[in-house]
Amino acid sequence: MTNRPIIQLTDAQKGDKQERAQINDARKESSHESTLEYPQFQELSYQYQPNAFFPAFPMAKCDQGYLCEVCGDEVTSIVESDLYLRYVLGQLDAEKLHLSPERHLRCNPVLSQYIDDERFDPVTVDSDFDKRVLDATFVSQQTERVSKAYRRLWQIAQSETPISLLEYPIDS
Known part of the structure; x- marks a missing residue:
């Protein structure tokens, strides 16, 4: 459509x-x-005939950007994108990026609680997935991995030369 x-x-x-x-x-x-x-x-x-991405918004997707599926606000930067953090972590294929829902990092606290970086205010999770109640070894590994991916997002955002989408993911 x-x-x-x-x-x-x-x-x-x-x-x-x-x-x-x-x-x-x-x-x-x-x-x-x-x-x-x-x-x-x-x-x-x-x-106007609505489409699947923006049923109530007539603006083209390329003009508006991606909307967070949790809060509905626009995700304006790659460094606040849960979608790209998951891609950099290797949890998504490049071919699935345009089909996957977008969220702010803050709107996915189960993943973003593992970001340990001065540019990101810590978040907590009040559920069984709270890192404070999980295995310390797992939490340490996850914090190192997710924080490295978050720093990679900043590196991509601040790069003066284009970086290929295929080069975004970190080496696991």
Whole structure:
């Protein structure tokens, strides 16, 4: 399903390039059902068709960025991305990145509790997955691994030269 409006044009409108440009401009300006009137043509109406990623938002995914599936806010940076942290850790394949849900690191405290870095405020988990009640050896290994991946996110974000997506993951 596309996120473009459904437009019904008369034969006269189909051939008129100027009219198509006006329709495209109107598309960009409108986010909900609208009606456009043109004196030389019959009334033209269109309606936004929602897509699977943004059922209530007309903005294109590439214009808005990824929304957190927990809080609904935009994840604005790779260093706050649970999705990319999991990718760097090797928990996701590159082919699955665009299909996987995004979350802020803070919105996934079960994973982010293992980040030990001065740039990240510690989080706690009040459940059976709280690292304070888990095996100390496991917690130490997990903290080292997740913290290394978090530092890798910062390295990627601060790099002056592009880094291939395939080079993001850390060596386990």
